[in-house]
Amino acid sequence: MEQRARKQRIMDVCSEMSSSKEFPKLTRPFDQIPNDELSDFIVDDVHRIIYCHIPKVAGTRWMSVMLILTGLLKSSGKPYTDPRHISSPIAHNPSNHLTFDKFPQLYGSHARQMMKDKLKNYTTFMFVRDPFVRLISAFRSKFIRPVELFYQNYGKMLMRTYGNVSDLPDTVEEAHAAGLKPTFQQFIAYVLDPKTRRNIFDKHCRQMYRLCHPCQVKYDFIGQLETIGTDAEQVLKLMKVDHLVQLPRAYTNFTEASWVRDWYEPIPTERRRELYKLYELDFKLFGYPKPDIVGDEETTP
Template identity: 60%
Template sequence: MGTWRGLRVAFVLGSLFMVLLIIAYWDDVGRPNLYPFQDPKHKSLPSGWRGPSTTVSPSSSSVVQVQTRASVAGSSNAEIPPEETPEKPAGERQMRKEEGEGDEEREQEARKQRIVDVCSGKEALEFPGRTRAFEQIPFRELDHLIVDDTHQIIYCYVPKVACTNWKRIMVVLSQSLISPSTGKPYTDPQSVPADLVHNSSLHLTFAKFWRHYGSLSRHLMALKLQHYTKFLFVRDPFVRLISAFRNKLGRPNEDFYRQFGSVMLRRYGNASGSVAETAAEAFAAGIKPTFRQFVTYLLDPETERESIFNEHWRQVYRLCHPCQVKYDFIGRLETLETDSEQLLKLLKVDHLLQFPSGPRNRTAASWETDWFAEIPITERRELYKLYKPDFELFGYATPDSVLHH
């Protein structure tokens, strides 16, 4: 009997000890999280690239647990001391500031609600992929979702929407590129070479997760989507198309000429003889793709059968999957400066860097009438149908001046 009583006492004491241990562990961790460290073994990395020193084995059945460094809204690195709270101005100036911040927050909520309404079918608009689950999206279609584990940020970049400067910011935050002049990671986004930030080897994207984490990939993506701050920047879809044409096909660009421009000239140019092999020769001869040929190419069923649109004119809903990814912030190029300032505060990195200033793309909505003047009304309307999901998802007005005049 004495032995049995002793075992009961030991069991009770052991249970109490486990309860206390669980409470202590929970207080220390805050909540359970699984954040894998990035694998540094990238191939074809640009000179100066460096990655974190810890790896996660794809075949491992366990995942490293680390203490959460931020709330769901995102945070800066735990090692960086928090910014001191500035002394608040008094009186009317402070009231105007608070009213402005309130307006910005209400605008963000309206933008996010707009996406929810369109994706839920409330707007009676159907488009490919609207109802599919995130797990059904192929890895190759997740190559625009850049992940920064240090600051718990996910950025979906959209070409022709300030993506060069936002990629620069992601490079600085992730410390993934060494400056040859200092031998240390870049700290000023403006000083990061623009040609380097578009090197895909420099960024960890969801598309690379399978190679890094194997069967854990989908689980890890779901965790990051739940806990990280997710953002993207968008632009009037037709204005973005004009900007893409001007930049990639309206001036000599050998890669884009060979892959797209020469195809447009052969199919729709009615040019006598053979098409020039290089962009330099074509432009020198005055035979170059026109905007009308570009639009015809986009509407050609053969184009869609050949491959998905190039990223510079691919629809944003196909680049960033807003019906599957619940973005915390939707910025617009039309309000780039104010949106960028607001976003850096949301990410809690505004004390580390500023959005790069300087020249920006000046293609404007007021140009649409002139650019579409040579496009038949029927083709304009077909093009609008092609990009209507982007107009509706991100709250851009129907371009009546283009569709009805």
């Protein structure tokens, strides 16, 4: 019943928005979605499964599960059998997965039809998360921890552009040793900056509907991180692979929904409302309530 409700909600929102000029790309035909926007669809031809990956929604664990199911990745000449033995860099390496954006090279002019055929005949699933909590998780994992790639690509830019910090160390280790880290307020300023909302909007904070296109793809299963224990069991049984692999439990604590007020309270109310507007479709499509921290729009008498 929960799955029916989740699917029906998506259908209702997509139908409601189909005539809206505010989100013209939301309900465009599947054929009009560029190939580079389909890179998160991971295909397992062995078990006829398609998983749409959303960063910061147990993505590493699900990508590890997909690697085991496809059998494409081997260790010491043998396929992996335990997702816990697959490191995050291996799980996230694009060369280890068959994804839709590779289809044009593989199938030429038949690529798009092949995608549609597989979407129709394979079991499709995705997992979602409260959008505001997902943003906190993205910030915590990429900027509070010393991640060199994100420091070079984003951290320096965040502190220079939104923090007016000019003299920055060369490496993330040096920066952290000097107490130089982007703040959550700077991160939110980046997310809200109109210049970043186009193509350079990093996937860790890109809207979930822009990654998995739920108005164009009818998913067989829509899981939520908040109920991942039971949802993971259900989807593995649905795909008839529960005897082959299990989703490993997380080794670190999830970002808690109760933290939302603490993290967002220092951000001005108007900016919180802008942020909600940016992720409003994710809240509506996937059934997450509007956060109390956003408040109601003030009306002029």
